[in-house]
Amino acid sequence: MTQTPSLDTLTHALLAAARRAGADTADAMAVASTSLSIDTRAGALEQAERSEGTEIGLRVLVGKRQACVSGSDLREETMDTMAERAVAMARLAPEDPHCGLADPAQLAESWDIAALDLADIGSEPEAAALQEAALACEAAAAAVPGVDQIEGTSAGFGRTAIHLAASNGFSGGYTRTGHMLSASAITGTGTAMDRDHCYEHRIYAADLPSPEDVGTRAGTRAAARSGAKRPPSGRFPVLYDERASTSLIGHLLSAANGAAIARGSSWLIGKMGEAILPAGLSLIEEPHRARISGSKPFDAEGLATRSSAIIENGHLARWVLDLASARKLGLESTRNAARGTSAPPSPSVSNVTLTPGTASREDLLRDMGTGLLVTSLIGSTINPNNGDYSRGASGFWVENGQIAYPVHECTIAGNLLDMLHRLTPANDAQDHKSHRIPSLLVEGLTLAGA
Structure with missing residues (x-):
């Protein structure tokens, strides 16, 4: 199996394709994302979704005209085609006297990704663990007096890595993660039905409230809306x-x-x-x-x-x-x-x-x-x-x-x-x-x- 190129490599390959296609300047972006979500209802799994993918985007400038293209095919020949189409589009676009890349003197020269602490490395949970959390969240919401039904609960995880490179010399990227728990509860029936919810999101799983806490808050908020x-x-x-x-x-x-x-x-x-x-x-x-x-x-x-x-x-x-x-x-x-x-x-x-x-x-x-x-x-x-x-x-x-x-x-x-x-x-x-x-x-x- 061919290994997917790094995001850094992809952005610089896009810039090279833009130069070959005749762009005066260009910038490129590559985004690799992973997401996993589990939804439960009535004490059982309702839906499980997982997605992984890498998207690439290219902006080319020909004089004061610009165009953007994007795709998910990472082959070199596809990037050449993307660049050629982008340049052709830019040549037909109206002039924009304000578009253009940053002057090299404006660019960030250094940064401390570690200090931002944006990624909970190695924290991707198993689907079974997310299902267990969602069910615990649902049970806690249903146990609140005054709650008549649970609209749904969800537990999820996401990781996104981005890299940006431009023909002015900039190149940089970072990764962020996210852990999520949510519950929506309903009080009343028919025309007297009302609902409320609790949604919690954190970069680190350790910072996320417990499923019981999230469910109880959702149920308490919904019950308070009775009448x-x-x-x-x-x-x-x-x-x-x-x-x-x-x-x-x-x-x-x-x-x-x-x-x-x-x-x-x-x-x-x-x-x-x-x-x-x-x-x-x-x-x-x-x-x-x-x-x-x-x-x-x-x-x-x-x-x-x-x-x-x-x-x-x-x-x-x-x-x-x-x-x-x-x-x-x-x-x-x-x-x-x-x-x-x-x-x-x-x-x-x-x-x-x-x-x-x-x-x-x-x-x-x-x-x-x-x-x-x-x-x-x-x-x-x-x-x-x-x-x-x-x-x-x-x-x-x-x-x-x-x-x-x-x-x-x-x-x-x-x-x-x-x-x-x-x-x-x-x-x-x-x-x-x-x-x-x-x-x-x-x-x-x-x-x-x-």
Whole structure:
């Protein structure tokens, strides 16, 4: 059997093929992945899946025209064909004055993969062990009083190795792993049915909560939703639980994305340097946190990643930029390029941390008096130009600072600029998450319920 070439070898073979095909410059990416997942239901195996594969991608540039191709056939003759097609496509593509590789002086020169601790080497579990974990998770969820059925449980493992090389001299790669457990439980029947879940993911298997813990949390959350009804309509404070608050900061990050700014479709346009969050709050990108899934030593264009503020002391400090969006705006890349094998780079954030508050979630519940605690969000209507916000939500109605009853089928509306100015963070952010965002209390939102 022919041994699969290393990812390093594959990327350099692609670059050589691009040169032979007539490309002026090029970059190449190779990704080798392994995944294993086990699903159980009703105390038995429902589905088992395993996949392994290597994908390759090539971006070629002919002058200021570019094209991308990808595939999974690793033969040299196939790579030659890919390169020839990519060059032919690039010659027909419209000119893009902003595309192009990094200048060699911009490239990362060294990095410490070991310090990031992204791979649990030798940790791939056996399918039987994952099935045992999923069944234990299911049994724990089913044992919670008030749970009527288990929608499903899953246990999984994934390993991904990537390598990036470019004709400007960059070459580098790394491997990351992930272990996962999840359970979804249901309370009630028929039209009174409601559900909740627990999902846990870690780079290291040793850091993952036990199956019993995951199942119990899923069951407890679902049982608490028994008898959910619509809340009253009106204007009330809303506390986004830590499980839901990430979405609120996610809307902010989307608006700060350089591609949106360059298109002119962001409610943050013209706000650079202005107050976006309350004074004292910062949103810091931290791409070098150890054992965190979003960490990376360099971005998809070979630039060294580094920690920096997106929001600093409440004020918008920078956009999220790759090389192309930075050139369009007359700025420098913030080292935020991300990409897959089939498309050119685009801006994306890695790990972010919002300044925590001093109060617990329970303190904020007490202080809000009467309002809505949101634990889950569905749907999304966000006006990219002015930040008008509307989302379906479920959670719990709060009266006199205490949870009164579960709620569903309600809509939260407001404007993101106003909402972000009025938020108060709790101190309950989860350190294992890539987006380390605590529960967030937002005053004066419009609720449409009963």
